Each structure stands twice: as structure tokens, then as C-alpha cells.
Amino acid sequence: MNETISTILKRGSLRKYAEKDISKEDLEVILRSSMRAPTAGNMMSYSIIVIRKKETKEKLSISCDNQPFIKNAPVLLIFLADFSKWYKYYQYNDTKEFMAEKGEYFEGPSEGNFILATQDALIAAENAVIAAESLGVGSCYIGDIMENYEYHKKLLNLPKYVYPVTMLTLGYYPEGYHIPLKDRFKKNYVIFDEEYKELSKDDIKDMFKERDKLFVNANKYNAKNYAQYHYNMKVKSEFSKEMTRSVKLALDEWCGNKI
Template structure:
């Protein structure tokens, strides 16, 4: 097994960090790794905000579902789907008037563009995760940055056609500390050959057998099994509703309307 594969297979989400700052050399390497990530059409439709300010980290730890460990990370990286720069490039080079001369209209980015920009941002983020891990720097993905659209827009000074897709916490491992790896579903339920495989009830019950062991009879939802508990914890949760609201606001902005 080579070093890269070993790094990937041992990596888990780190939520406890050594107090020392991430060195400039290590952070520079991590960010260079982000920028070498694959990108649709070589457009690099993403941006990364490096957050070290204690006050901003504190605010993000609260706005991202009240997770105190976020503010203890030496560095936060916010990954943005970003077409603002490309649209400024179009504007400064008279693209709108050019399209009008052709008898066509100039339109804003579409939902499909948001999906592609999201792919760019997430691929860059995963490059960061692996590069950081190889340097002894742990990380944790924070999807809650997609929530509170208006608040994060103001806090991070985000213009039109820019949306926060994910955030990473970064910090060195505490001495002698390692992350216990969580179980994954068996490969047969995730990796398919040639086409999608739809599962029977028997298959699904086998797939979720270990998850069902997590069920606690006495629970706040009065659920009868883990599926019912999980649905209420995730799908019907307040954070899920807020994330849905915020994503819809982003989609309203990235709607391909005539400009």
C-alpha cells in the first residue's frame, strides 16, 4: 500500500485540535493542493476564504448549528461556488452588448452552473483534506455553512453568484491522539457494475443492520426504530429546513434570467 492510499484510508473527521497555529509553509502547501484540483472546463468556479480571526470563528461556530469545536480550530476554510468573477469578466469585455448585437440576450448563471461550481468547490476541498492529513493536520467538513444564507452572505462579504458550499476546520492532531474510524456500509451496497442496482426489502434490512443497532428505545421522537428516529433527526430537523430555505435562495439567484 502506498503512502497516498494509506493517508486516505486512515483519515477520519477530527474535532479536537492541538493549540498551535498551522505553519505558513503547511497552509501554503494545502492551498496549492486545493488549486491543483480537477475543475470543469478549467474555469475554477470556486473561491476559498481562509478564516483565522477568533471573532469570525466564534460567529461561525454559532451559525453553523452551534458546534463549539469549530472555534477551536486554528484555521477554517470556506469553499464557495463562485461565478461572480467570470460574470465580471464578461461584463468588462462587453459581452452583454455583443449578445444584443447578435439578437440574443445575456443571461445569468443557471442552476446547472451552480451544480458545476459546487463540484469544483467540493473537489478542491477534498484535495485539501488529503493534503492536510498527509501533513498531520486533521479536518472536519461543515455542511451547515449552507444555512443562514443572508447572515453568511453579510459576514463573509459574499457578492451575487457566490454561495458557501462547505467549510473545513483544520488543526494539528493533539499529541498521541488518533481518530476512531466510523464504519461504512459494505461495498456491495455502494459500488455497482455498469448500472444502478436497486435493492429489495431484504437487501435494505441487511444494509442497515449495523445502523439499527444504534437505536435507543427511549428517544425524544418516540420513534419505534432507527429509521424513524433518523428521519426525524435529519430530514425533519430545523437545521435541515433552514438549509433547504437557504439553498432555495441561492437557486433563485442562479436562475438563468435575462440580465
């Protein structure tokens, strides 16, 4: 097994960090690796904010669902879906006027552009994760940065057509610390040949049998099995509702309206 594959297969989410800063050289490699990620049309429709200030990390640890480990990471990277720069480019080069001359409307970015920019940002983030891991820098994805849109917009000075898609915590592994890797679903329930395979009831039962073992009878939802517990913990949770609200606010901007 080569070193790259070994790095990918051993990686887990790190939430405990050595008490030392990430070196300038290592951080530069991580960021350069991000910027070499595949990108739709070579547009690089994303931006990355590097967070080092203690007070900002503390605010983000609260706004991202009160997760204290976030503020203990030496560096946070926030990956943004970003069409703002392209639209400034269009504006400065009289694109709106050009479209009017053609008898057509000049429109803002659409929902499809939002998805493309989100893909760009996430691919860049994963490049950062793998590069970091190869340097002994652990990471954890924080999807909660999508919540509290108005607050994060102000905190991070985000203009129109910019949305925080994900955040990474970065820090060196503590000496002798190892992450127990979590099991993944079986390959035959995730990888399909040629077309999607609809799973049967027996398939679903087998697929989730290890997750079912996590169920605890005494739970705050009074759920009778792990499926019921998980649905209430994730789908019906307050953070999920807030994330949905924030995404909808972003999509109010990214809706292809005439400008």
C-alpha cells in the same frame, strides 16, 4: 499499500486540535493542493476564504448549528461556488452587448452552473482534506455553512453568484490522539457494475443492520426504530429546513434570468 492510499483510508473527522497554529508552509501546501483539483472546463468556478480571526470563528461556530469545536480550530477554510468573477469578466469584455448584436439575450448563471460550481468547490475541498491529512493536519467538513444565507452573505461579504458550499476546520492532531473510524456500508450496496442496482428489502435490511444497532428506545422523537429516529433527526430537523431555505434563496440568483 502506498502512502497516498494509506492517508485516505486512515482519515477521519477531527474535532479536537492541538493548541498551536498551522504553519505558514503547511497552509500554503494545503491551499496549493486545493487549486490543483480537477475543475470543469478549467474555469475554477470557486473561491476559498481563509478564516483565522477568533471573533469570526466564534460567530461561525454559532451560526453553523452551535458547534463549539469550530471556534477551537486554528484555521477555517470556506469553499464557495463562485460565478461572480466570470460574470465580471464577461461584463468587462462587452459580452452583453455582443449577445445583443447577435439578437440573443445575456443570461445569468443557471442551476446547472450552480451544480458545476458546487462540484468544483467540493473537489477542491477534498484535495485540501487529503493534503492536510498527509501533513498531520486533521479536518472536519461543516455543511452547515450552507445555512443562514443572509447572515453568512453579510459576514463574509459575498457578492451575487457566490454561495458557501462547505467549510473545513483544520488543526494539528493532539499528541497521541487517534480517531476511531466509523464503519461504512458494504461495498456491494454502494458500488454497481454498468448500471444502478435497485436494492431489495432484504438488501436494505442487511445494509442498515449495523446502523439499527445504534437505536435507543428512549429517544426524544418517540421513534420505534433507527430509521424513524434518523428521519426525524436529519430530514425533518430544523437545520435541514434552514439549509433548504438558504439553498432556494441562492437558486433565486442562479436561475438563468436575463440580465
